[in-house]
Amino acid sequence: MARSHNPVSRFGLWAVFVILAVLPLILRGYQLRLVTEVIIFSLYAVSYNLLLGYAGLLSFGHAMFFGTGAFAVAILLEHFAGLPLLLAVTLATAFTTATGFVVGCLLLRVKGTPFALLTLAFNALFYAIAVKWSSLTGGDDGLIIDPPQLDLWLLTLDPNKGPDFYYLSLAILGPVILFCWYFTYTAMGRTVLLMRENEDRMRFLGYNTLLARLSLFTLTAGLAGLAGSIYSLFFAFVSIDAISIETTTTVLLMTFIGGTGHFAGPILGAGVFIYLQNFLSELTENWPLIMGVLFILMVLFTPGGLVGIIKGAAQWTASRRKTPDLRKGAKNRHAHSGS
Amino acid sequence: MSDIAIFFLHGLAYAGLLFLVSSGLTLVFGMMSVLNFAHASFYMLGAYFAYWLLQITGNFWLALLISPLMLLVIGALVERFLLRKVHVLGHVHELLLTFGLAYIIDEAVKLIWGTNPHAIIISGFLAHTVNIMGVTYPVYRLFVFGVSMALGLFMWLILFKTRIGIIVRAAVEDSPMVGSLGINVPLVFMGVFSVGAALSGLAGVTAGPLLSVDPGMAGAILVDAFVVIVVGGMGSLGGAVLASFIIGELQSFGVLLFPDFSLALIYMLMAVVLVIRPEGLFGEKQ
Amino acid sequence: MPILEAKGIHKDFSGLEVLTGVDFQLAAGERFAIIGPNGAGKTTLFNILSGAFSPTRGNVLFKGEDISRKPPHLRNRLGMSRSFQITNVFKEISVFDNVLAGVRSREGLRCHYLRRPFKNRGLLERTDEILMQVGLENERDTPAHELAYGQQRALEMGITLSTAPDLILLDEPTAGMSRQETEDAVQMIRRVTESKACIIIEHDMNVVFSLADRISVLHYGVILACGLPEEIRNDQRVKDAYLGQDNQ
Numbered sequence: 001m002a003r004s005h006n007p008v009s010r011f012g013l014w015a016v017f018v019i020l021a022v023l024p025l026i027l028r029g030y031q032l033r034l035v036t037e038v039i040i041f042s043l044y045a046v047s048y049n050l051l052l053g054y055a056g057l058l059s060f061g062h063a064m065f066f067g068t069g070a071f072a073v074a075i076l077l078e079h080f081a082g083l084p085l086l087l088a089v090t091l092a093t094a095f096t097t098a099t100g101f102v103v104g105c106l107l108l109r110v111k112g113t114p115f116a117l118l119t120l121a122f123n124a125l126f127y128a129i130a131v132k133w134s135s136l137t138g139g140d141d142g143l144i145i146d147p148p149q150l151d152l153w154l155l156t157l158d159p160n161k162g163p164d165f166y167y168l169s170l171a172i173l174g175p176v177i178l179f180c181w182y183f184t185y186t187a188m189g190r191t192v193l194l195m196r197e198n199e200d201r202m203r204f205l206g207y208n209t210l211l212a213r214l215s216l217f218t219l220t221a222g223l224a225g226l227a228g229s230i231y232s233l234f235f236a237f238v239s240i241d242a243i244s245i246e247t248t249t250t251v252l253l254m255t256f257i258g259g260t261g262h263f264a265g266p267i268l269g270a271g272v273f274i275y276l277q278n279f280l281s282e283l284t285e286n287w288p289l290i291m292g293v294l295f296i297l298m299v300l301f302t303p304g305g306l307v308g309i310i311k312g313a314a315q316w317t318a319s320r321r322k323t324p325d326l327r328k329g330a331k332n333r334h335a336h337s338g339s
Numbered sequence: 340m341s342d343i344a345i346f347f348l349h350g351l352a353y354a355g356l357l358f359l360v361s362s363g364l365t366l367v368f369g370m371m372s373v374l375n376f377a378h379a380s381f382y383m384l385g386a387y388f389a390y391w392l393l394q395i396t397g398n399f400w401l402a403l404l405i406s407p408l409m410l411l412v413i414g415a416l417v418e419r420f421l422l423r424k425v426h427v428l429g430h431v432h433e434l435l436l437t438f439g440l441a442y443i444i445d446e447a448v449k450l451i452w453g454t455n456p457h458a459i460i461i462s463g464f465l466a467h468t469v470n471i472m473g474v475t476y477p478v479y480r481l482f483v484f485g486v487s488m489a490l491g492l493f494m495w496l497i498l499f500k501t502r503i504g505i506i507v508r509a510a511v512e513d514s515p516m517v518g519s520l521g522i523n524v525p526l527v528f529m530g531v532f533s534v535g536a537a538l539s540g541l542a543g544v545t546a547g548p549l550l551s552v553d554p555g556m557a558g559a560i561l562v563d564a565f566v567v568i569v570v571g572g573m574g575s576l577g578g579a580v581l582a583s584f585i586i587g588e589l590q591s592f593g594v595l596l597f598p599d600f601s602l603a604l605i606y607m608l609m610a611v612v613l614v615i616r617p618e619g620l621f622g623e624k625q
Numbered sequence: 626m627p628i629l630e631a632k633g634i635h636k637d638f639s640g641l642e643v644l645t646g647v648d649f650q651l652a653a654g655e656r657f658a659i660i661g662p663n664g665a666g667k668t669t670l671f672n673i674l675s676g677a678f679s680p681t682r683g684n685v686l687f688k689g690e691d692i693s694r695k696p697p698h699l700r701n702r703l704g705m706s707r708s709f710q711i712t713n714v715f716k717e718i719s720v721f722d723n724v725l726a727g728v729r730s731r732e733g734l735r736c737h738y739l740r741r742p743f744k745n746r747g748l749l750e751r752t753d754e755i756l757m758q759v760g761l762e763n764e765r766d767t768p769a770h771e772l773a774y775g776q777q778r779a780l781e782m783g784i785t786l787s788t789a790p791d792l793i794l795l796d797e798p799t800a801g802m803s804r805q806e807t808e809d810a811v812q813m814i815r816r817v818t819e820s821k822a823c824i825i826i827e828h829d830m831n832v833v834f835s836l837a838d839r840i841s842v843l844h845y846g847v848i849l850a851c852g853l854p855e856e857i858r859n860d861q862r863v864k865d866a867y868l869g870q871d872n873q
Binding site for chain 3: 182183186187188190191193194198200201202203204205206209215219
Binding site for chain 1: 372374376421432434565573
C-alpha cells in the first residue's frame with residue numbers, strides 16, 4: 001500500500017531529482033527549452049489525469065483553465081507594473097481556481113457524456129470571450145509579456161534566460177507535481193478513486209460525493225491554471241491558442257498516449273508528445289494528422305497507453321523468469337487500487 | 340416591421356440548419372448512448388463532398404443526393420471497424436474515439452482542400468427570391484427550413500409508426516433480448532450510426548450555399564448543435580426541434596438587438612437550462 | 626425514545642400508490658424484520674428509510690431527528706448504514722480498502738487533502754477488526770471482484786458495518802445463497818448486530834424467524850400485522866395474505 005517505502009522508487013526519485021538539477025550543464029539553448037516545456041505540460045497533463053484517470057471524469061475543456069491562467073498572469077503583469085513574478089503567478093492561479101469553482105458548480109450538475117459535452121461547450125465559450133474581449137486579451141494578436149526578474153535573498157533569476165527559467169519552473173512545478181503524487185494517497189485522493197468505482201455506495205457511507213467532485217474539479221482547474229501561467233511566462237507571450245480546443249486536445253493526447261492508469265503516465269506522455277511533435281513538425285506540416293492517427297490507434301489497440309505497454313512487458317518478463325503468480329498479476333492490473 | 344419579418348425568417352432558416360445537424364447527433368445519442376464528437380466533422384465532409392460533386396457534375400440536386408450517401412458509407416465503416424471495437428471498453432473510450440476522429444477529419448480536410456473558403460453556388464429557382472410577408476426573401480433559406488421540416492416529420496414517422504422504428508427502439512432498450520429474438524443487433528446499431536452520419540452529410544450539403552465551405556465550419560456548428568441537444572434534452576427528437584427553433588431565433592434576433600453579445604445569449608440560455616433543468620427541456624432525469 | 630420512528634409514510638410513483646400510511650417504531654438494540662408478499666412495497670419502504678428517495682408524505686425520525694428529506698450521506702453520518710441486495714462493493718479495489726472507506730468516513734477522514742488514511746494505525750486496526758468479524762481476514766489484499774459469491778456478501782456486510790452504525794438496514798442479506806451459506810450468514814448477522822438496532826427485509830422465512838425480535842407484515846402498502854415471531858406465525862390474516870399462498 002505505501003509505495004513511498006519502496007526503496008527502488010525512493011532511489012529512482014532521488015536519481016530523477018539529481019538529473020533534473022544538473023541538466024542545464026548538459027543541455028543548452030533549444031534542448032533545454034524543450035525540457036522546460038515538458039515540465040510545464042507535465043503538470044497540465046497530471047492535473048488532467050486526476051480528472052480522467054483517477055476520478056473518471058472525461059473533460060474536453062481543460063484548456064479553459066490552462067488558458068485562463070495563461071491570460072491572467074499576462075494581464076496582471078501588463079496592468080500592474082512592478083508586480084512581483086511569484087505574486088502574479090499566485091494571483092493567476094487563485095483566479096483560475098475560483099473560475100474552476102464557478103464552472104464546476106454549473107457543469108457538475110450532470111455526469112458522464114453530458115458532462116463531456118458541456119466541458120467542450122464551455123471551452124468554446126471561454127475561447128469566444130477571449131477573442132471578443134480583445135481590449136483585455138489582445139484578441140487575435142495575443143499579449144506580449146515582459147516577465148520581471150525574480151529577486152530572492154541570494155540570487156536573482158532572469159526569466160528571459162533559458163537555464164534560469166528552467167530552474168524557476170522546476171522549483172515551482174516540481175513540488176506541485178510531487179504534491180499531486182502525494183495527493184493520490186491522501187483521504188481525498190482515495191475518495192475520488194472510490195467514487196469512480198461506485199459513487200452510489202460512497203453516498204451511503206457518509207460521503208458527500210457532489211461536493212467531493214466539485215472540490216476535485218476546482219483543484220485540477222487551479223493546477224491547470226498554474227501550468228498555464230508558467231507557460232505564458234516561458235514564451236513571454238500568450239495567444240488565444242492557449243485557451244482553444246486544440247490545447248485541450250493536446251492535453252488529452254498527452255495523457256492518453258502516456259497512459260491514464262498510472263501517476264507517471266501523463267508525465268511520460270507530455271515528454272513523448274513534445275519530442276514527437278518537435279520531430280514530426282520538422283518533417284511535415286501535417287504533424288497533427290499523424291498525432292491524430294497515432295491517438296486513434298492507441299485508443300483501439302493500447303487503451304492503457306505507454307505505461308500500459310511497459311507494465312505489460314514487465315509482467316511478461318516477470319512471468320518468464322519465475323512461475324506465474326496469478327494473484328500478483330491481477331493486482332498489477334489494478335494499479336489504482338493501491339495494493 | 341419588415342426587419343422583424345426578415346430576422347424571423349433568418350432565424351427559421353438557421354433553426355432548420357441546426358435541426359438538420361442536431362437530429363443526427365441526437366438520434367445516435369438517443370439510440371446508442373454514443374455522443375459522436377465527429378458529427379460536425381461529418382457535416383463538414385458533407386459540404387466538401389457537395390462542393391467536389393458540384394465541380395464534377397454541376398448539379399446541386401445530385402450533390403444533395405450523393406453526398407449524404409457517401410457519408411452513409413463512411414458512417415457504416417466507422418461503426419464497423421472503429422466504434423464497435425472500443426464499445427467493450429466503455430463510454431469514455433467511445434467518446435475519445437469520436438473525438439480523435441473529428442481531429443483527424445479536420446486535419447485531413449485542410450490537407451486535401453486547403454484552408455481557403457470555397458463557395459457552393461446554386462442556380463435555378465433555388466437562387467431566386469420570393470415575396471413573403473411583404474419582404475423579398477431568398478428561396479434557398481426557405482428551402483433549408485422546408486427540408487428540415489420534412490426530415491423531422493419523416494424521422495418521426497419512421498421511428499414511431501413503422502416496424503423498423505419499433506425494432507430499433509427495442510434494440511436500445513434491451514439488446515440481449517432483441518438479439519435472442521433473431522434480430523441482428525450490431526447491424527441495427529451500424530444502421531443507426533450510418534443514418535446519423537448521412538443526416539450530418541445532408542446538413543452539410545444544405546449548409547454549403549448558406550455559409551461558406553471552410554475548415555472552420557465544423558467547429559462553428561458543433562457548439563451550437565451541442566447547445567441544442569443540451570437545451571432540448573439529450574436524445575429527444577422533440578426537444579431538438581424546439582431547441583433548434585429557440586436557438587435559431589435567439590441567434591438571429593440577438594444579432595439584431597445585441598450584436599456584440601449574440602453568442603452570450605445562447606450560452607446564457609444553456610446556463611439557465613442547466614441550473615433549472617439539467618436534463619434539458621424534454622430530457623429524462625439521469 | 627425509539628431509535629427509529631416511521632410516521633404515516635406515503636409514497637406514490639406518478640399516481641401509483643405503493644405505500645399508504647406505514648407506521649412503526651424501533652427500539653434501540655432491537656432486530657426488526659419487514660416481510661410481505663412480492664409487490665407489497667418492502668423495497669420502497671427500505672429505500673425511504675435509507676434515503677435513496679423521500680416519502681411523498683409522512684416522516685422518518687431517527688434518534689428523534691426528522692430525516693425524511695435528508696440525503697443518504699447525512700443519514701449515514703447520524704449513525705445509520707444499509708446493505709444492498711445486489712452486491713454493491715468497490716469491485717476493482719482490495720477488500721481491505723473497501724472496508725477502510727467506511728471506517729475512515731466514520732472518523733471524518735473523507736476528503737482531507739493532506740492526511741493519508743493508510744498512515745493512521747487506529748483506522749487500519751479497526752478495519753482489520755471488521756474483516757475478522759465477517760471472516761475475510763485472509764482476503765484483505767484480494768480485489769473484491771475476485772471473491773466468491775459468499776465472500777462478496779460477507780464483504781457487503783463488512784462495508785455496511787464499517788461506519789459503526791447504531792442502526793443497520795439489511796436488504797435481503799441472504800439472497801441467492803445456498804442453505805449452508807445462509808446458515809453461516811445468519812450466524813454472522815446475529816453476531817455483528819448484537820446490541821444494535823437492525824431492520825431486515827427478507828424473503829426467507831427461516832432467516833426471519835431465527836433472527837427477528839419483532840416482525841411486521843407489509844401488505845398492499847400498509848402494515849397488516851406487527852408482533853413477536855410467534856404471534857405472526859399464528860396470525861390468521863398473515864397466513865391468508867402471505868404464508869398461505871407463498872411459503873418459500
